[in-house]
Amino acid sequence: AQSVTQLDSQVPVFEEAPVELRCNYSSSVSVYLFWYVQYPNQGLQLLLKYLSGSTLVKGINGFEAEFNKSQTSFHLRKPSVHISDTAEYFCAVSDLDKGGSEKLVFGKGTKLTVNP
Amino acid sequence: NAGVMQNPRHLVRRRGQEARLRCSPMKGHSHVYWYRQLPEEGLKFMVYLQKENIIDESGMPKERFSAEFPKEGPSILRIQQVVRGDSAAYFCASSPGPTHLHFGAGTRLSVL
Numbered sequence: 001a002q003s004v005t006q007l008d009s010q011v012p013v014f015e016e017a018p019v020e021l022r023c024n025y026s027s028s029v030s031v032y033l034f035w036y037v038q039y040p041n042q043g044l045q046l047l048l049k050y051l052s053g054s055t056l057v058k059g060i061n062g063f064e065a066e067f068n069k070s071q072t073s074f075h076l077r078k079p080s081v082h083i084s085d086t087a088e089y090f091c092a093v094s095d096l097d098k099g100g101s102e103k104l105v106f107g108k109g110t111k112l113t114v115n116p
Numbered sequence: 117n118a119g120v121m122q123n124p125r126h127l128v129r130r131r132g133q134e135a136r137l138r139c140s141p142m143k144g145h146s147h148v149y150w151y152r153q154l155p156e157e158g159l160k161f162m163v164y165l166q167k168e169n170i171i172d173e174s175g176m177p178k179e180r181f182s183a184e185f186p187k188e189g190p191s192i193l194r195i196q197q198v199v200r201g202d203s204a205a206y207f208c209a210s211s212p213g214p215t216h217l218h219f220g221a222g223t224r225l226s227v228l
Contacts, residue, residue, distance in 0.1 A: 043122075104159070
């Protein structure tokens with residue numbers, strides 16, 4: 001069974017500092033990987049996804065992530081954060097079964113707090 | 117094109133009552149997924165439906181929970197005889213096929 005580990009439950013940073021949110025997954029097959037952001041009392045919004053091709057994936061709001069197959073990681077980065085990036089971030093891996101359903105397995109989330 | 121619509125946004129029930137959560141997928145989307153988010157946890161898959169069919173219900177509790185996606189109307193997640201442990205945020209997502217999911221804003225269920 002697939003699983004996702006987000007190593008940091010909380011990450012506090014100062015505004016304009018760089019940030020990296022870590023994500024490791026376990027899977028015996030090729031996977032698709034996703035990062036979602038959840039603002040307070042809202043649903044999840046897709047930041048970026050890796051399906052195939054280039055291992056460096058660029059997403060919305062200046063975020064990017066790098067797929068590293070040998071380390072089974074998909075860390076999320078942003079070179080300079082804003083106060084508005086304060087939210088919870090979820091890493092997810094797809095569990096494409098034979099039926100083709102996109103059943104996502106989520107990590108427990110990382111709360112990013114950007115301080116002035 | 118409106119996004120995935122869930123209602124109600126907040127639902128309060130007393131133990132033993134029934135909870136009905138509704139989800140209207142995005143226009144043109146025929147795949148619906150339900151996820152549950154417990155406090156301090158990530159989302160957990162519950163069920164995957166297409167019109168009039170349950171495709172995968174491997175994440176659904178064996179008792180009290182059911183889901184449907186009728187030919188007409190929204191998808192419904194129904195919880196009978198709610199208990200305090202059912203308190204959570206329930207998210208619906210839709211997709212046009214096996215591509216990335218579009219999530220609704222969720223229904224936050226509180227059981228008193």
